[in-house]
Amino acid sequence: MAKSDELVTYITQRIVRYMETPRDVRRSQKQAKEPWVSKWFGMLPLAFKMWIKSARRERRE
Numbered sequence: 001m002a003k004s005d006e007l008v009t010y011i012t013q014r015i016v017r018y019m020e021t022p023r024d025v026r027r028s029q030k031q032a033k034e035p036w037v038s039k040w041f042g043m044l045p046l047a048f049k050m051w052i053k054s055a056r057r058e059r060r061e
Contacts, residue, residue, distance in 0.1 A: 018026075037045050
């Protein structure tokens with residue numbers, strides 16, 4: 001029973017903290033997140049995209 005009580009208190013604390021923060025602060029925190037692609041794969045997607053662009057340019061020339 002103790003674990004379920006801890007879970008309920010944790011969830012209520014999170015909800016109360018969310019409700020007490022102003023809407024502007026929540027929106028600014030949401031916008032500050034980095035894209036999931038760069039979060040999971042780092043610079044690899046960007047490098048791959050740049051490599052494809054350079055290959056296409058070479059084919060045109």
